[in-house]
Amino acid sequence: MKVTLSVIKADIGGFVGHSDSHPQCLARAEKHLAEAKKKGMLIDYHITKCGDDLQLIMTHQKGINNKVIHEMAWDTFVSCTEVAKELKLYGAGQDLLCDAFSGNVKGMGPGVAEMEIDERPSEPIIIFMADKTSSGAWNLPLYKMFADPFNTIGLVIAENMHDGFSFEVHDVKESKGITFNTPEEIYDLLVFIGAPSRFAIKSVSTRKGEIAAVSSTQKLALLAGRYVGKDDPVCIVRAQGAFPAVGEILEPFTQPYLVEGWMRGSHNGPIMPVSVEDSTPTRFDGPPRVTALGFQLSNGMLIGPRDMFKDKSFDNARQKSLDMADMMRSHGPFEPHRLPLEEMEYTTMPQVSKKLAGRFKPLKD
Numbered sequence: 001m002k003v004t005l006s007v008i009k010a011d012i013g014g015f016v017g018h019s020d021s022h023p024q025c026l027a028r029a030e031k032h033l034a035e036a037k038k039k040g041m042l043i044d045y046h047i048t049k050c051g052d053d054l055q056l057i058m059t060h061q062k063g064i065n066n067k068v069i070h071e072m073a074w075d076t077f078v079s080c081t082e083v084a085k086e087l088k089l090y091g092a093g094q095d096l097l098c099d100a101f102s103g104n105v106k107g108m109g110p111g112v113a114e115m116e117i118d119e120r121p122s123e124p125i126i127i128f129m130a131d132k133t134s135s136g137a138w139n140l141p142l143y144k145m146f147a148d149p150f151n152t153i154g155l156v157i158a159e160n161m162h163d164g165f166s167f168e169v170h171d172v173k174e175s176k177g178i179t180f181n182t183p184e185e186i187y188d189l190l191v192f193i194g195a196p197s198r199f200a201i202k203s204v205s206t207r208k209g210e211i212a213a214v215s216s217t218q219k220l221a222l223l224a225g226r227y228v229g230k231d232d233p234v235c236i237v238r239a240q241g242a243f244p245a246v247g248e249i250l251e252p253f254t255q256p257y258l259v260e261g262w263m264r265g266s267h268n269g270p271i272m273p274v275s276v277e278d279s280t281p282t283r284f285d286g287p288p289r290v291t292a293l294g295f296q297l298s299n300g301m302l303i304g305p306r307d308m309f310k311d312k313s314f315d316n317a318r319q320k321s322l323d324m325a326d327m328m329r330s331h332g333p334f335e336p337h338r339l340p341l342e343e344m345e346y347t348t349m350p351q352v353s354k355k356l357a358g359r360f361k362p363l364k365d
């Protein structure tokens with residue numbers, strides 16, 4: 001059976017500030033998606049949040065980039081924004097960058113990750129959602145899951161994974177893409193994905209072309225032409241069989257790594273794996289969070305979720321993230337905590353430079 005899995009998300013308003021989502025907004029989204037399911041537009045759905053981002057997880061049979069599904073998601077966000085406005089939540093409608101829907105929600109502000117699959121006899125999937133960071137944040141874990149034998153032993157000892165995977169990489173600044181085959185091209189691949197502010201892994205497939213993972217890559221700031229918050233990306237990963245095991249997919253998050261985002265989208269900070277309940281970036285608007293919901297698909301029905309990072313085995317990772325957060329915060333306004341100038345989403349540099357222009361004197365050699 002062919003099933004499309006669509007995860008479409010947007011920040012429609014934060015509670016309090018940018019730290020969480022309001023239950024009434026989630027309830028409004030629930031009402032819309034229940035109606036869509038009743039009408040037969042969706043097979044199933046699950047509403048959740050990651051920090052101040054509202055997440056619509058949906059299954060249907062209309063394929064990816066479907067106008068009907070995208071429009072319904074857009075209308076849901078517009079309706080939830082009305083709730084956010086009534087409650088005077090912070091930044092109501094933050095990610096809705098256009099006034100009216102125009103065929104595809106991509107490029108209009110919301111983030112989208114979608115895949116159409118032939119549902120296997122058993123189809124475990126993990127949906128990762130992050131807040132206070134951007135789409136390049138998936139580069140390191142996707143590399144570890146699908147190309148690093150120190151993380152994924154299946155690459156070495158499971159016959160159906162031994163051929164490796166293909167990585168589709170997008171240049172988010174120049175809007176172009178390239179595909180690398182691993183393991184033979186891992187050094188070339190790493191040249192690019194090691195620079196996650198510019199190159200983001202869009203999807204991973206088996207060498208036979210079967211989709212294994214897909215992310216929402218976009219650059220909100222580039223879309224809007226001004227700072228409108230980070231992309232706060234999502235990523236869908238299929239597990240088991242020809243794909244990494246659930247435990248191999250979650251393993252990269254046991255070693256917290258630094259990502260762009262955090263306060264004002266302008267800092268490097270550790271990404272902390274947390275339960276949905278704990279996706280409440282509060283300290284210095286962070287540190288950045290990642291949640292993971294697991295489902296079994298059953299003829300398109302979403303059996304679940306299981307809140308994968310709620311597990312005790314991620315306690316050490318959380319502690320490490322908090323220690324790393326202390327270390328990074330001790331730098332205050334200095335790099336490498338603060339992002340390099342060209343990556344700063346907010347900067348007073350142009351105004352300050354203008355004001356002080358007359359005071360800069362040429363150096364005598």
Ligand SMILES: O=C(COP(=O)(O)O)[C@@H](O)[C@H](O)[C@H](O)COP(=O)(O)O
Pocket residue numbers: 011017018051052091094131132228229230231232261262263264265284285
């Ligand atoms: O990065 C942030 C919000 O990102 P997000 O909405 O999650 O995409 C925050 O740190 C804000 O930038 C910060 O709270 C300042 O917010 P504004 O007052 O400029 O809205």
Ligand SMILES: [Mg+2]
Pocket residue numbers: 011013014017018052091094229
């Ligand atoms: Mg926000």
Ligand SMILES: [Mg+2]
Pocket residue numbers: 011018051052053131132229232
């Ligand atoms: Mg957010």
Ligand SMILES: [Mg+2]
Pocket residue numbers: 011228229230231232
């Ligand atoms: Mg955002």
